[in-house]
Amino acid sequence: MVFGKIFSGLFGGGGDKAPAASRHQTQEYKGYLITPAPTSRDGQWQVAGSISRTFDDGDTRTHDFIRADLMPSEEQAAEFAARKARQIIDEQGDRVFG
Secondary structure, three states, rough: OOHHHHHHHHHHOOOOOOOOOOOOEEEEOOOOEEOOOOOEEEEEEEEEEEEEOOOOOOEEEEEEEEEEEEEEOOOHHHHHHHHHHHHHHHHHHHHHOO
């Protein structure tokens, strides 16, 4: 199923599970919390992370994302994940949870 692996990598599915607990620092951005969570893949680091927000009613929602992008170091992948999360927030806002 090489074909399936190619598409799962491109669209963020398959492979490793959703980002696990991260050892990277959570950042606040426009009322959202961004937690980079890169994962090791084939000797490189895959860009992944989560975006969460606690709403006025106390409900906390989280959106996990996994990108096809690979970086040579964990730190580079974490920095790119934080940058990508800020872009997602700017473009989608709360719709990211829907």
